[in-house]
Amino acid sequence: MLIFEHSHTGRFAAAQAPHEVAETAIPKHLQRKERAGLPEVSELQAVRHYTRLSQKNFSIDTQFYPLGSCTMKYNPRACNTLAMLPEFLSRHPLAPVSHGQGFMQCMYELQDMLEDVTGMAGVTLTPMAGAQGEFAGVAMITAYHKARGDLERTQIIVPDAAHGTNPATAIMCGCEVIEIPTMKDGDVDFEALKKVVGPKTAGIMLTNPSTLGVFERRIKEIAELVHDAGGLLYYDGANLNAILGKVRPGDMGFDVIHMNLHKTFSTPHGGGGPGSGAVGVSKRLLPFMPIPFVKKNKEAGERQYDWVTEKELPQSIGRLSAFMGNAGVNLRAYVYARMLGKEGMQRVAEFATLNANYLMKRLADAGFDLAFPERRATHEFIVTLKKQAKELNVNAMDFAKALLDEGFHAPTTYFPLLVPECLLIEPTETEAKEELDLFVDAMVNVLRNSEKDSEQVKAAPYTTPVRRLDDVRAAKQLDVRYVPDVA
Amino acid sequence: MPFIPHTETDIESMLDTIAAPSIDALFDEIPESLRIKELNVPTGMNEMEITRLMHDRAKQDGQVLNFIGAGAYEHHIPAAVWQITTRGEYYSAYTPYQAEASQGTLQLIYEYQTMMTALTGMDVSNASMYDGASALAESCLMSIRAQRRNKSVRILMPLTVHPFYRQVVTNIAGGQNLEFIEIPFDKKTGLTDLDAVKAECEKGIAAIVIPTPNFFGALEPVDELVDIAHANNGLAIAVTNPMTLSLLKPPGEWGNVEENRGADIVCGEGQPLGVPVSSGGPYFGFMCCKQAYVRQMPGRIVGRTVDLEGKEGFTLTLQAREQHIRRSKATSNICTNQGLMVTAATIYMSILGAQGLERVAASSYSNTKQLVKLLTQIDGVEPVFSGEVFHEAVVQLPKDAPTVLEALSHKHIAGGIALGEFYPEFKNCILVCATETKTEADLKLFAQELKAVLS
Numbered sequence: 031m032l033i034f035e036h037s038h039t040g041r042f043a044a045a046q047a048p049h050e051v052a053e054t055a056i057p058k059h060l061q062r063k064e065r066a067g068l069p070e071v072s073e074l075q076a077v078r079h080y081t082r083l084s085q086k087n088f089s090i091d092t093q094f095y096p097l098g099s100c101t102m103k104y105n106p107r108a109c110n111t112l113a114m115l116p117e118f119l120s121r122h123p124l125a126p127v128s129h130g131q132g133f134m135q136c137m138y139e140l141q142d143m144l145e146d147v148t149g150m151a152g153v154t155l156t157p158m159a160g161a162q163g164e165f166a167g168v169a170m171i172t173a174y175h176k177a178r179g180d181l182e183r184t185q186i187i188v189p190d191a192a193h194g195t196n197p198a199t200a201i202m203c204g205c206e207v208i209e210i211p212t213m214k215d216g217d218v219d220f221e222a223l224k225k226v227v228g229p230k231t232a233g234i235m236l237t238n239p240s241t242l243g244v245f246e247r248r249i250k251e252i253a254e255l256v257h258d259a260g261g262l263l264y265y266d267g268a269n270l271n272a273i274l275g276k277v278r279p280g281d282m283g284f285d286v287i288h289m290n291l292h293k294t295f296s297t298p299h300g301g302g303g304p305g306s307g308a309v310g311v312s313k314r315l316l317p318f319m320p321i322p323f324v325k326k327n328k329e330a331g332e333r334q335y336d337w338v339t340e341k342e343l344p345q346s347i348g349r350l351s352a353f354m355g356n357a358g359v360n361l362r363a364y365v366y367a368r369m370l371g372k373e374g375m376q377r378v379a380e381f382a383t384l385n386a387n388y389l390m391k392r393l394a395d396a397g398f399d400l401a402f403p404e405r406r407a408t409h410e411f412i413v414t415l416k417k418q419a420k421e422l423n424v425n426a427m428d429f430a431k432a433l434l435d436e437g438f439h440a441p442t443t444y445f446p447l448l449v450p451e452c453l454l455i456e457p458t459e460t461e462a463k464e465e466l467d468l469f470v471d472a473m474v475n476v477l478r479n480s481e482k483d484s485e486q487v488k489a490a491p492y493t494t495p496v497r498r499l500d501d502v503r504a505a506k507q508l509d510v511r512y513v514p515d516v517a
Numbered sequence: 518m519p520f521i522p523h524t525e526t527d528i529e530s531m532l533d534t535i536a537a538p539s540i541d542a543l544f545d546e547i548p549e550s551l552r553i554k555e556l557n558v559p560t561g562m563n564e565m566e567i568t569r570l571m572h573d574r575a576k577q578d579g580q581v582l583n584f585i586g587a588g589a590y591e592h593h594i595p596a597a598v599w600q601i602t603t604r605g606e607y608y609s610a611y612t613p614y615q616a617e618a619s620q621g622t623l624q625l626i627y628e629y630q631t632m633m634t635a636l637t638g639m640d641v642s643n644a645s646m647y648d649g650a651s652a653l654a655e656s657c658l659m660s661i662r663a664q665r666r667n668k669s670v671r672i673l674m675p676l677t678v679h680p681f682y683r684q685v686v687t688n689i690a691g692g693q694n695l696e697f698i699e700i701p702f703d704k705k706t707g708l709t710d711l712d713a714v715k716a717e718c719e720k721g722i723a724a725i726v727i728p729t730p731n732f733f734g735a736l737e738p739v740d741e742l743v744d745i746a747h748a749n750n751g752l753a754i755a756v757t758n759p760m761t762l763s764l765l766k767p768p769g770e771w772g773n774v775e776e777n778r779g780a781d782i783v784c785g786e787g788q789p790l791g792v793p794v795s796s797g798g799p800y801f802g803f804m805c806c807k808q809a810y811v812r813q814m815p816g817r818i819v820g821r822t823v824d825l826e827g828k829e830g831f832t833l834t835l836q837a838r839e840q841h842i843r844r845s846k847a848t849s850n851i852c853t854n855q856g857l858m859v860t861a862a863t864i865y866m867s868i869l870g871a872q873g874l875e876r877v878a879a880s881s882y883s884n885t886k887q888l889v890k891l892l893t894q895i896d897g898v899e900p901v902f903s904g905e906v907f908h909e910a911v912v913q914l915p916k917d918a919p920t921v922l923e924a925l926s927h928k929h930i931a932g933g934i935a936l937g938e939f940y941p942e943f944k945n946c947i948l949v950c951a952t953e954t955k956t957e958a959d960l961k962l963f964a965q966e967l968k969a970v971l972s
C-alpha cells in the first residue's frame with residue numbers, strides 16, 4: 031500500500047508542525063488555489079509505513095552484498111553518530127568560519143590524509159560523487175591545456191572496460207571519446223593505445239585495478255606514453271580499496287584522481303547516495319582545483335582554517351556545488367580514516383585482496399569459470415557464466431535473482447560489458463570467512479538447481495517481496511507518480 | 518583489527534586454500550618499484566578516542582543563533598525523520614538495481630516522485646540530483662536537448678538567481694556551447710527586469726530561468742516570465758524552494774490560464790524538506806518536468822509495474838537515458854545521487870503533510886516580516902526592495918556589512934550574509950532570514966544586538 035492510500039483528509043502530525051499563524055499577505059495571483067496532494071497521515075502511520083518499507087530492502091546490515099566495483103563494506107555506526115552531532119548539523123554553510131574551526135580542521139586533515147594515501151599534491155572535497163569528481167578532473171585537464179594555449183587537445187581516451195560515467199563525463203566536458211580495446215589477459219591493449227595517442231590527446235581515463243578486477247601491469251609505460259604525447263592521466267579511484275596504503279596513483283604517474291569516499295572510506299550508499307567524490311591532483315593541476323577547499327593559516331586563531339576561493343585561485347575550474355559539497359559525508363569519511371589510521375588502511379587492501387582471492391579460488395574449485403584464470407584477483411574478480419548460459423540456458427541475471435532467494439545480494443551483473451554473462455564479485459575486507467563459505471554454498475546450490483531444473487531458476491526469485499518485475503511494461507506504460515482514482 | 522573479522526586461523530586456512538605463502542604475495546602483480554612501505558597518516562584511534570575528539574571539535578564550533586538563509590534553510594525536523602532514515606535497511610543499501618531486493622527504497626522513491634509532482638504541478642520527477650545548483654545546470658542542458666528544432670543555445674539567466682547557482686551552471690554546462698545571458702533586475706523592487714527579458718528574446722532563446730523566491734527572497738512575476746518564454750519558443754525553467762510551494766502557485770500552473778502550460782522544467786534545492794543545514798551538505802537537488810520531456814531528463818526514475826504473478830511492484834525505468842547504458846550518449850554522467858536525503862524528505866513530507874508544510878512556510882514568512890520590521894526600526898537600517906518577499910529579505914545598514922556581521926558573530930549570532938560580495942552596488946546590505954525555528958525572543962535579541970553593534 032502506498033502512503034497516499036493511508037490518507038484521510040484533514041489528518042496530519044500536529045505535534046511536529048509549528049503553531050498556526052495569521053494568513054500571509056502574498057498576492058492572490060501568486061498563491062496556490064488547492065492544497066498540495068501530500069499524504070495526510072498521523073505520525074504513527076508514517077513511522078509504521080516507512081519502517082515496514084525498509085524491511086523490504088536488502089542492505090549491508092542485513093545481508094552479504096558482494097557487489098563488484100561498489101565496495102559494500104560495513105558502514106561503522108560511530109561515523110554516523112559523530113557526523114550527526116548537533117553542532118555539525120546546525121552549522122549553516124555560510125556561517126562565519128570562526129564558528130566552524132572544529133569542522134574545518136576535520137576537513138583539512140581529511141584532505142591531508144587523502145593526499146598521502148593517493149600520493150597527490152592537493153585534494154579538494156567538493157565534488158559530490160564519483161561522477162562529479164570525474165567531471166572536475168577532466169575539466170581541470172582541459173583547463174590545463176587551454177591555459178598553455180594547447181587548444182587542439184580535445185580527445186579523451188577511455189578503455190572499453192571503463193565505467194559508463196567515464197565517457198559520459200568526457201562528453202559533458204566538451205571532449206571527444208576515443209575507445210580502446212582490452213586484451214585477453216585483462217590489460218589495456220598497449221599497441222592500440224599507441225595508435226591513438228597524439229597531438230589531439232587531452233588525456234586518458236583509467237581505473238587501476240581495472241573494472242575487470244586485475245592490476246594494469248604496464249601502467250608505468252602507459253603513463254610514459256601518454257605524457258610523452260602531451261596528454262594527462264586520469265585515475266578513476268572507484269577501486270582504491272584494492273591498493274589502499276600499498277600503491278599510490280600519484281606514484282603510478284597519474285595527474286588527477288577521484289576517490290569514491292562512499293566506497294573506500296565506508297560512508298553509506300544510502301540506497302543510491304549521497305556519495306563524495308574527493309579529487310586529488312598533481313602539482314601541475316593545483317591552480318585549477320575546484321573551490322572551495324580548506325587551507326590552514328600559520329597563525330592560530332579564529333580564522334586558522336579558512337576556505338580557499340577563486341580570489342586566491344583565479345584559474346580554478348570554479349564551484350561545482352552551491353556550497354561545500356557533501357560535507358556530512360566527508361565528516362563520516364574523516365572519522366573512518368582516523369579510526370583506521372595508517373596500519374588500518376593497509377589492512378583494508380590486504381584483507382579485501384585476501385577475501386577476493388579466497389572466494390575466487392573456492393568458486394573456481396566448485397566449477398565456475400573465471401574470466402581471467404591466470405591473473406591474481408585484486409579486491410574483486412569476475413566469474414563468467416557463458417558456459418551455463420549456453421548449456422543450461424541460465425544466464426547471469428537468473429543467477430543473480432536466484433542468489434536473492436539464498437539470502438545474498440547479487441554480485442554486479444553485465445558490467446563490464448566485454449565479459450559475457452559476467453558476475454563481478456567484490457567481498458570487501460569486512461566479511462568473515464564463514465560468510466564467504468556460505469556464499470560459495472549458495473552459488474553451488476544455484477548451479478545444481480540450474481542443472482536439475484533450469485526453468486525453476488529462470489523464474490527466481492521466489493522469497494522476495496515481489497517476484498521478477500516486468501521492466502518492459504514499466505517503460506511502455508510509464509507510471510511514475512500516484513494518481514488517486516476519482517471514483 | 519578494526520572492522521576486519523579475520524583470526525590467525527582464518528588467515529592461515531585461507532592462504533592455504535589460495536596456495537599463497539603470505540598476504541603480501543597476493544600483490545605480486547604490482548611492480549615492486551611502485552609499492553610503498555608506510556603511509557604518513559596518523560595511527561588509528563578506537564571508538565572512544567575518536568568520540569572524544571569529535572565532541573571536542575563540535576564543542577569548539579558551538580551553536581549560533583542563525584539568521585542566514587541564502588539557499589540553505591534551518592527548519593525543525595521531526596525526530597522520527599532521521600531515526601527512520603538511518604535504519605540500516607535504508608542507510609546501508611545500494612542503488613536499487615536489483616529491484617526485487619530493493620522494494621523499500623523503490624516504493625519510497627515512487628512516493629517521493631509523487632509528492633514532488635504534487636508540489637510543483639509537474640508530470641514527472643526524477644529520484645534526485647546532487648544539489649539545487651547542479652540540478653539547475655542539468656535543467657539548462659536538458660532544455661537544449663528537449664528542443665531539437667530550436668537552434669538557439671541562449672539561456673536567459675536573471676541576476677536574481679543565487680550567485681553560486683549561476684557560477685555552478687556556467688562551470689558545469691559551460692563546456693557544451695551554451696550561452697548564458699545575464700538579465701538585470703529593477704533596483705527598486707528586486708525583481709527581474711521584464712523589458713530586458715523581452716529585448717533579449719528578440720535574438721532568440723532556448724530557455725528562461727525563473728527563480729522564485731529569488732535570491733533576495735522576492736516573488737518574481739512568474740506568470741509574465743513563463744508567457745514570454747513560450748511566446749518566444751523557449752522553455753521556462755523554474756528554480757524554486759519546495760517548502761514555499763506549499764503556499765505558492767505551483768510552477769505547472771504559471772502563465773496564461775488559456776494556454777494551460779506552465780513551466781516546463783522545475784528544479785531547486787530539496788534541503789528545506791527535512792535535511793539539516795549541516796555545513797553545506799549532503800542536500801539533494803530535485804528536478805521535475807512535463808511528460809513530453811521525460812526522455813531528456815537526467816538521473817534515475819522509478820516506475821510502477823507488476824511482477825510475473827501480476828503483483829504491483831517498483832523498478833528503475835527509462836534507464837536508456839543513463840550513463841551505465843548509453844555511456845557517451847547519456848543525458849548526464851550522474852550515477853550516485855542523494856538517495857538517503859530523499860528518504861528523509863519523503864518521511865518529512867509524510868509526517869507534516871500539506872497542512873504542516875503550509876504552517877512551516879507561513880510561520881517562516883511571518884517571522885521574516887516581523888524581523889524586518891524590528892530591524893528597520895533601528896536608526897539607519899532601511900528596507901531595500903519593495904517587492905513582496907517570502908521568508909528572506911534585504912536590509913541596508915548604516916555601516917560596512919562584513920564588519921557588522923563579524924561583531925554579531927562574536928555574540929553568537931549569524932546575522933545574515935553581506936550582499937556586497939555578489940552585488941557591489943549593495944555594499945552595506947545584508948540578506949536575512951527567519952524561519953519557523955525563531956521565537957519572538959530570538960528576533961528581539963537579534964534586533965537588540967544589531968542596535969548595540971551599530972551604536
Ligand SMILES: Cc1ncc(COP(=O)(O)O)c(C=O)c1O
Nearest residue numbers: 099159160161193268305852853
Ligand atoms: C569504476 C567506477 N567509476 C565511477 C563510478 C561513479 O561513481 P559515482 O557513482 O560515485 O558517481 C563508479 C560507481 O558507480 C564506478 O564503479
